[in-house]
Amino acid sequence: MTGPWTEWNHILKVDPDKDLVGDETFEDVCQTGTDAIEIGGTLDITADKMQRVVDACAEYDVPLYQEPSNPGVVVDDDALDGYLIPTVFNAKDAFWITGAHKEWVRIENGMDWDRTHTEAYIVLNPDASVAQLTDANCDLAVDDVASYAAVAERMFGQEIVYIEYSGTFGDTEKVHAAYDALDESTLFYGGGIHDYESAYEMGSHTDVVVVGDLLHDEGVDAVRETVEGARDAMAERAEAER
Numbered sequence: 265m266t267g268p269w270t271e272w273n274h275i276l277k278v279d280p281d282k283d284l285v286g287d288e289t290f291e292d293v294c295q296t297g298t299d300a301i302e303i304g305g306t307l308d309i310t311a312d313k314m315q316r317v318v319d320a321c322a323e324y325d326v327p328l329y330q331e332p333s334n335p336g337v338v339v340d341d342d343a344l345d346g347y348l349i350p351t352v353f354n355a356k357d358a359f360w361i362t363g364a365h366k367e368w369v370r371i372e373n374g375m376d377w378d379r380t381h382t383e384a385y386i387v388l389n390p391d392a393s394v395a396q397l398t399d400a401n402c403d404l405a406v407d408d409v410a411s412y413a414a415v416a417e418r419m420f421g422q423e424i425v426y427i428e429y430s431g432t433f434g435d436t437e438k439v440h441a442a443y444d445a446l447d448e449s450t451l452f453y454g455g456g457i458h459d460y461e462s463a464y465e466m467g468s469h470t471d472v473v474v475v476g477d478l479l480h481d482e483g484v485d486a487v488r489e490t491v492e493g494a495r496d497a498m499a500e501r502a503e504a505e506r
C-alpha cells in the first residue's frame with residue numbers, strides 16, 4: 265500500500281495543548297496551503313483536547329490525521345483521514361517501540377486497521393519532551409541514523425520514517441543520510457522550521473517538512489512561508505532529477 269503522504273511536501277502539526285496566535289482561527293489554520301494536518305503533541309494531551317481540534321478542522325478540505333502520544337488520547341471520528349502512530353526506533357524504553365501499541369490493540373474494541381499507519385521515529389534532540397519521555401538515545405552518528413532508516417524500511421516495512429528534532433533545526437547531514445538510505449519509504453523531517461529559508465534548506469534533504477511550534481508562536485502567515493519554502497525546494501529537486 266502507498267499512502268497519500270508520497271505526494272506531500274509539508275505537514276502542519278497542531279498541538280492541541282497550545283493556543284493559536286491572536287485572533288487566528290482553525291479556518292485560517294486549514295488554509296495555509298499545507299498538504300495535511302497532524303494533530304498531536306507529547307505533553308498534556310487529552311482526548312478532549314484532541315477532539316476539539318478535530319471538530320474545529322472537520323469542515324475544511326485539508327487531510328486530517330491524528331498522531332496520538334498514547335492509547336488514551338485516540339479519538340474515533342469520521343472526520344479523520346487516519347491515524348499516524350509513532351514508534352520510536354531509538355527509544356530505550358520498549359514501551360514506546362511496541363508496548364503502547366500492544367496496549368492500544370488490547371483495549372480497543374475493533375481496530376480500524378485501514379486508517380492506521382505507523383511512523384518510524386528517530387528522535388535526535390535530547391532536550392525535546394519526546395526524547396525525555398521515551399528515553400531516546402539521541403547520541404547517534406550519521407551512519408547510525410542512516411542504518412536506523414534502512415532497518416525501518418527494509419526489516420520493519422515502515423512506509424514513513426520520521427527524523428524528529430522537535431524544537432531545534434537538525435543536522436542536515438544526518439537528515440540527508442536517512443533520505444539516501446531509503447528507496448521506497450517517505451522521509452518526514454520535523455524540528456525548528458521557522459521561515460522560508462529553513463523550510464527551503466531542509467526541504468532539499470527530505471520528502472516532507474513538518475512544522476509545529478511556529479503555528480503557535482508566530483501564526484499562519486509564517487507557516488504559509490514554510491509551505492512555499494518546502495515546495496520550492498522539492499520542485500527544484502524534482503526538476504533536477506528529471
Ligand SMILES: CC(C)=CCC/C(C)=C/CC/C(C)=C/CC/C(C)=C/COP(=O)(O)OP(=O)(O)O
Pocket residue numbers: 279304305306307308331332333334335338349350351352359360361364365366368392393394395397398428430431476
Ligand atoms: C500506540 C499509540 C496509540 C500511541 C503511542 C505512540 C507513541 C509510541 C508515542 C511516543 C512518541 C510521542 C510522544 C509522539 C508524539 C508526537 C510528537 C513527537 C509530538 C511532538 O512533541 P514535542 O514537540 O516534543 O512535545 P511538546 O510540544 O508537547 O513539548
Ligand SMILES: O=P(O)(O)OC[C@@H](O)CO
Pocket residue numbers: 277428429430431432453454455456457474475476477478
Ligand atoms: O515544533 P517543531 O520544532 O516545528 O517540530 C515539529 C515536529 O517535528 C514536532 O513533532
Ligand SMILES: [Mg+2]
Pocket residue numbers: 279305430431476477
Ligand atoms: Mg512541540
